[in-house]
Amino acid sequence: MADPTIMVLVGSLRAASTNRQLAAVAAETAPAGVSLRLFDRLGELPFYNEDDDGDAVAEPVRALRSAAAEADAALVVTPEYNGSIPGVLKNAIDWLSRPFGDxxxxxxxxxxxxxSMGRxxxxxxxxETRKSFGVAGPRVIEDVTLSIPGTVFEGRHPxxxxxxxxxxxxAVGTLVAEIG
Known part of the structure; x- marks a missing residue:
């Protein structure tokens, strides 16, 4: 098998996001030969609309789907917004769930x-992110349940x-072990 590639999605658009920093830690500590590739265009995706999902789908959507198709697995790094999924990430899930069933x-x-900064x-x-992706089609690895209170960083990089x-x-090692 070729060296595995993992697509990384970060649910925060903020440049200084702690979740973006966690994604950097994941890339820095990945097992040898494993490539983590950040798809950093979630903010460019139009809102999901089935009427717009056809042969002329927007270029950022094509890029997202292409990155996902080329990857062997995906790592999602996300904060919690108002007790749930950030809208930009939910929108990406909706685009990635199509075509339905495939x-x-x-x-x-x-x-x-x-x-997230909460307790x-x-x-x-x-x-909620695991639940939505589970419905959308990937095989969600339930053994990875890493939710870190932001207060542990005390203003420092993770x-x-x-x-x-x-x-x-x-967490990355567990994900890599699941690649078939």
Missing amino acids: GALKGKPLAVIGT YGGVWGTD RENADVVQQVRD
Whole structure:
């Protein structure tokens, strides 16, 4: 098997997002030979509309679906917004779920991790993200349940916290082990 490729989606558009920093830690600590590729265009996707989902679908949607099709797995790194999924990520899930029953991530392993400033580190956000992706077609890896309270970082980059680095490394390792 060729070296595995993992598409990474970050549910926050903020440049200084702690979740974006977690994605960087995942890329830095991935097993040798594993390539993590951030799809950083979620903010460009139009809102999902089935009327617009055909041969002339918007270029950012084609790029998202192509990145997903080329990947062996997906890692989603997301905050919790108002107790749920950030809208930009839910929109990406909707685009990736089509064509119905045969989306670009169908059957591929997917793991969800994240951090949020709330007491529970975004548990609801990661749970809702797993649920939505589970319906959309990927094979969600339930063994990866990493929701980190943002308060553990104390204003520092997540790579400066050895426990967080190990948890992220383990999450990526679990995802890689699921690639068939």
